[in-house]
Amino acid sequence: MHANVKQNVVPLITPGFKVACSQCNLRELCLPFGLSDSDMDRLDNLIGCGRKLKRGQHLYRAGAPFEFIYAVKSGFFKTDVLTEDGRDQVTGFQMAGEILGMDGISTEIHTCNAVALEDSEVCLIPFTELEMLSSEIRTLQHHLHKVMSREIVRDHGVMMLLGTMRAEERLAAFLLNLSQRFTARGYSPTEFHLRMTREEIGSYLGLKLETVSRAFSRFQDDGLISVQQKHIRIMDILRIKALLAPPDGRIG
């Protein structure tokens, strides 16, 4: 009931497959951004191979030694932290082109779990070697720093959300964020499939699953979206945006 134990009894590692940044249609979103062809070859060389995960499988777990960072090639992930007393906080959802695993750099031990929310593929990027290569390729080095910084900025946004917003504002921000990221990947900005449960959304947004469900229903009643289980259709994105910037509102 509670700790929501996903039983991946058999943590099968699907055999690696060859990947190549230069052939990847995500290269503009991902680490190789801005690299010359020859530099991209060197990065390809380093990355070597990928890994496939089934829905529910862990990419890594809190406590596991850090060795790689991962680029999501396809699929959808969540990351979460949990404390000894059983609290569980989803810290993010990652989609194609996004980087996972940077939490492990500081202590060489991962501090969160990364779980595939659907069948997924990632590229394995050995971090020590990435550091070596990035000290030779300025563009790569700088881009790595940007990726890490972007994660910090994103986290600040989540803090803002958790610290100052009310339930419906949080959900609105969540939907707009997903919409924008799907758009950047060439998918519909207004129609998409949620890969996560209401409980996972709630954990991310600091709400209980019932509150998430009620907010979805209310949005639907108000004609902002249409919800059918995990299928979302955004009907009135302007009014959703307006939820986040109340004309005047509670300030003062």
Add this chain to the structure above:
Amino acid sequence: MHANVKQNVVPLITPGFKVACSQCNLRELCLPFGLSDSDMDRLDNLIGCGRKLKRGQHLYRAGAPFEFIYAVKSGFFKTDVLTEDGRDQVTGFQMAGEILGMDGISTEIHTCNAVALEDSEVCLIPFTELEMLSSEIRTLQHHLHKVMSREIVRDHGVMMLLGTMRAEERLAAFLLNLSQRFTARGYSPTEFHLRMTREEIGSYLGLKLETVSRAFSRFQDDGLISVQQKHIRIMDILRIKALLAPPDGRIG
């Protein structure tokens, strides 16, 4: 009343002063950690000079072009983000040896404000040059990555706090965190002076200032701490820690 406008009408930049990592008693906490003497000299060279700030002065503001990251040499800072509709979220408090400004790397524009909460001194580290140097000094490069990763992990902790904890748990976590950081700097683990207001603590913890005040009072009534305005004395750290790990509690 509301937006709490600190009027630094005259953003005087106090003239720079020479700094040297090799002479700094914070070097074990700061960027130069683990560097050889000669490498530290090169870092010294790059850093050049520092900057003094009066209480209330901004080190940088959201929207300002990014050029430096900053190491706190002495004093105390807060960082906060604010949205166009006036929401304000404190994202962190920084003390000696900690690094500020990494939010600016990703877009070359700072996304948050950094304000001195007491008279303070920082070292200015030009980021482009730091990248150049770090591509030559493996230890420095790796340590920079660790510092950024540590920030990400810290942010996850704040998300956990904001997403799952109740008011008194948040305050307990906050006090323990401060205590631990003061300890690491050679100050008393049990007695310290808060540099920030109840409102700033509240913003950081996602609570209203009245709630923070009440929680302090309750801790005092329960004999956990003694509070006198901004002066805090921790009386029973074990019971404060116990607040964070309820023996069983609300799970399930």
Add this chain to the structure above:
DNA sequence: AAAGCGGGTTGACACAGATCAAAAGGGTAC
């Protein structure tokens, strides 16, 4: 095709924390 079950919705009620209000304390500026 049926059964079982995890995930989702909805309702009733409880409560933690927000809000509103007032007063006191202490630090700062003059």
Add this chain to the structure above:
DNA sequence: GTACCCTTTTGATCTGTGTCAACCCGCTTT
């Protein structure tokens, strides 16, 4: 040294979200 204002404390009340519970829907499994 004094006055003022910001900060803090405390009380009373309100409300958004959590909690508990029941039911339903639609997969997945067999």
